[in-house]
Amino acid sequence: MKEIVILSGKGGVGKSSLTAAFAQLLTEQGKYRLTLADTDVDAPNLHIVLGAEFDRSRAVAASDKAMIDYDKCSSCMACLEACAFESIIGTEEPVIISYSCEGCGVCALVCPEEAITINPVENGVVNFVTSGTVRVVAGALGIGESSSGRLVDIVKREARQEASLNGSDLLLTDGPPGIGCPVIAALKGSDYAVLVTEPTPSALSDLQRIVEVVRGFGIAAGVILNRNDMDEKSAQTTRDWLAQNELPLLGEIPYDPHLPKALARGDLGVNMYPDAPSSLAIKKLHKVIEGLLA
Ligand code: SF4
Ligand code: SF4
Known part of the structure; x- marks a missing residue:
C-alpha cells in the first residue's frame, strides 16, 4: 500500500x-x-x-494535564513559580488552568509533597x-x-x-x-x-x-x-x-x-x-x- x-x-x-x-x-x-x-x-x-x-x-x-491532590498539597506555591506556561494561579492555594496546561510535568517534579500527577485527558x-x-x-x-x-x-x-x-x-x-x-x-x-x-x-x-x-x-x-x-x-x-x-x-x-x-x-x-x-x-x-x- x-x-x-x-x-x-x-x-x-x-x-x-x-x-x-x-x-x-x-x-x-x-x-x-x-x-x-x-x-x-x-x-x-x-x-x-x-x-x-x-x-x-x-x-x-491526545493530551496530558496536571492535577493537584489537595489532600497532599501544603500550599508552598513552588509549582506556581515553576510553571513556564503560567498555567498555575492562586494566592492561598494553587489552581491549574487546564486549557493552557501543556502537561510538561515540571510542577510535578518540583512539588515537595508529590501532590501533582500528570494524567491523560480526552480532548x-x-x-x-x-x-x-x-x-x-x-x-x-x-x-x-x-x-x-x-x-x-x-x-x-x-x-x-x-x-x-x-x-x-x-x-x-x-x-x-x-x-x-x-x-x-x-x-x-x-x-x-x-x-x-x-x-x-x-x-x-x-x-x-x-x-x-x-x-x-x-x-x-x-x-x-x-x-x-x-x-x-x-x-x-x-x-x-x-x-x-x-x-x-x-x-x-x-x-x-x-x-x-x-x-x-x-x-x-x-x-x-x-x-x-x-x-x-x-x-x-x-x-x-x-x-x-x-
Ligand atoms: S504540567 Fe507544565 S504546563 Fe501544566 S501546570 Fe504543570 S508546569 Fe504548568
Ligand atoms: S508544589 Fe505541591 S505542595 Fe506546593 S503548592 Fe504546588 S501542589 Fe501544593
Missing part, C-alpha cells in the same frame, strides 16, 4: 476538495481501494466535502466515515484544546489499521495547514507529498517553508498549482522557483466558478460539472496520482 499526503502550507487553497476529487476518481468502477485520513483536526471537513455521515466515533486522549475524537467504497478516518480536536500533533498521530495509526483491514491500495491523507507538529505527524511514513499552492507571493512563501519540511524528512514531493490563472506573473514566479529547486510541477488547475458552485451544493465539481475546465484538469491530475501508485 502507498501513502500519499496532500499538504499546502496554508489553508484555503483547495486541498480538501482536491483530496475528495482524487478519492472519487481513483475509486471509480472499483479501480482502487482507498482509505482517507483527515488530519486537519482543527477544522476537519473532508467528510462534508464528500457528503458523508459519521458512522462511529471514539473519544481519544478529541476520531470519527469513522463511509462514503461509497471509501473509508474515511477523521480527527477532531476539542475546542480550545492543544496537542493536535498527537491527535494526528492517532488518526494516522487508525487510518493505517482501517486501510490494512479493507485491503486499500492507497492511504490518502488530507494534511493540516502550516508547518508545525501536526504537519510532521501527517507526513511521517508517507511515500509522497503532493503540495498544493496558488499563484500569490504569500502562497509561494508558504510553499517554500513546507518544501523545507518535506525535504527534511527525505520524502519525494510534487506541486499542484491551483487557480493558475489568478495572476500570470505570480504563476510564472512559482513555476520558475519550482524549476530552480528541481520540484516537479504535477499539473495546474484554472480558477473555475463551477467548483465553488458545486461545493455550495455539497457536491464535487468533477461530479456536477464533469466537463468544466477545472474538472478536466483534475481528471488529468488524478492520472498523475495514479502513476504514483505503480
Whole structure:
C-alpha cells in the first residue's frame, strides 16, 4: 500500500476538495481501494466535502494535564513559580488552568509533597466515515484544546489499521495547514507529498517553508498549482522557483466558478460539472496520482 499526503502550507487553497476529487476518481468502477485520513483536526471537513455521515466515533486522549491532590498539597506555591506556561494561579492555594496546561510535568517534579500527577485527558475524537467504497478516518480536536500533533498521530495509526483491514491500495491523507507538529505527524511514513499552492507571493512563501519540511524528512514531493490563472506573473514566479529547486510541477488547475458552485451544493465539481475546465484538469491530475501508485 502507498501513502500519499496532500499538504499546502496554508489553508484555503483547495486541498480538501482536491483530496475528495482524487478519492472519487481513483475509486471509480472499483479501480482502487482507498482509505482517507483527515488530519486537519482543527477544522476537519473532508467528510462534508464528500457528503458523508459519521458512522462511529471514539473519544481519544491526545493530551496530558496536571492535577493537584489537595489532600497532599501544603500550599508552598513552588509549582506556581515553576510553571513556564503560567498555567498555575492562586494566592492561598494553587489552581491549574487546564486549557493552557501543556502537561510538561515540571510542577510535578518540583512539588515537595508529590501532590501533582500528570494524567491523560480526552480532548478529541476520531470519527469513522463511509462514503461509497471509501473509508474515511477523521480527527477532531476539542475546542480550545492543544496537542493536535498527537491527535494526528492517532488518526494516522487508525487510518493505517482501517486501510490494512479493507485491503486499500492507497492511504490518502488530507494534511493540516502550516508547518508545525501536526504537519510532521501527517507526513511521517508517507511515500509522497503532493503540495498544493496558488499563484500569490504569500502562497509561494508558504510553499517554500513546507518544501523545507518535506525535504527534511527525505520524502519525494510534487506541486499542484491551483487557480493558475489568478495572476500570470505570480504563476510564472512559482513555476520558475519550482524549476530552480528541481520540484516537479504535477499539473495546474484554472480558477473555475463551477467548483465553488458545486461545493455550495455539497457536491464535487468533477461530479456536477464533469466537463468544466477545472474538472478536466483534475481528471488529468488524478492520472498523475495514479502513476504514483505503480
Ligand atoms: S504540567 Fe507544565 S504546563 Fe501544566 S501546570 Fe504543570 S508546569 Fe504548568
Ligand atoms: S508544589 Fe505541591 S505542595 Fe506546593 S503548592 Fe504546588 S501542589 Fe501544593
